[in-house]
Amino acid sequence: MQKNSLIKAMEPFGLALADYFLGKEVGDLFMNRDDGSKDKHPVEYYFRNPSDFSLFEKEALKLCKGKTLDIGAGVGPHSLELQKRGLKVHSIDISTHACDIMKERGLKNVECMSYYDFCDLHKENFDTILLLGRSIGFVENLNGLKKFLMHCKSQLNQNGNIIFDSSDLRVTTKPIHLAYQKKNQEEGSYLGEIRLQMEYKGLKGNYFKILHVDPDSLAKIVLESKMKYEIVMKEETGGGYLVRIFV
Template sequence: MMQNAMAPFGLALRDYFKGNKEAITYIVRDDGHRDEMKIAPYFRNKADFSEMELFALQKAKGKVLDLGAGTGVHTLELQKSNLEVDALDISVQACEIMISRGVKKAICGSIYDQKQTQRYDTILSLGRSIGFVGDLKGMRKFLQYAKSIMKEKGQILFDSSDIRSSKDPIHVKYRQNNVQNGRYFGEIRFQIEFQGKLGDMFHMLQIDPKTLQTLCDEVGLHLEVIFRGDRGSYLAKITRK
């Protein structure tokens, strides 16, 4: 389950929040590649936001669903703009921290667990947290579901990346292995490690704009890339056709 996969990350967030400002986790990919991931950036302020994040927050409107809200860094800024925000995260610790930091409505769980009676003007997912969909089938499922809870003139805003921009031989080989094994090149399988303990393996998707366009067409949505960043990153705006 995703909760078990994210458990080490939640514990790291709590450790940092309680005072360990040096807290770090590790991303352990299924090919053995290991990257350090510091926790401090998950508590950053608006002054530390990227240009893409700031642009996305400016585009948010109406009633907002913040997916993968984490510690509430984006929700808190949207609240300052007097927007009504539902902040959703699968991590219990993240939700507890959000509430402690002033998030007005934190929802703990998966987007698919919610009995949705709400309709949203903006469905927002930043920090590439849209990757929780796992694979292309999961992205199609998400787009269909998001369409069902989005208002007629609503929008989905999320960032992702075309990982083919990386020419690092280790990452190139990983992409090639994906394709050879019948998977989309942007599917990444890894575990999160904190203080020597590993969470369950889970899949994370980074999708290129052309492939995302194909999926949007299939479910009757319109895609517009409204911001391009470095290393293949981009911000997608998705609306009804």
């Protein structure tokens, strides 16, 4: 494959995961923003052990109960821990490489598909719907978030929870990020809508959109959806937070 040709959005990420899992030489994994900003992500991070989980992750897993759907599960660090604790976990991801790795690591219920495709296929309800690693970003924008929450609402068993983390980008003071937010707003978009591209060993994926939602905007959408929420934890700096949403 030519290195200057674009491939599926998450394929570079999947290839990096596969190289690490198979013990091959691992290159640098980059996330490129459409304004030229570039961040390097260590591949080994996605294979971290429970002892290395953040406080957000540890608290989120404590809140999980019953039948759990792990969306954007990656290589399954959270699903594996929940399965070990005796919960019935369904793990989904759109990366075929990630799903193959989850199966190899011993997860029992793994499917390679989007959230909505999974729902159409299975028609199941859950006690917990979990999205960590800011996987909630897949909704792309505020309308997508409202659609997702309304869909989850119909999927939750009585006393069920939606648990995810996101980030309040308004706290930044970095000129490059402020300029990006300003450009979004001038174009009529929400400031937390981001366009990214994955890059690995010279291979670049198609651009895709993610959403980082601030707590105030989230609160408005949750209330419009006739649901309730609580901010479980907040970072002292950086804007990250963990939220639980319920009916």
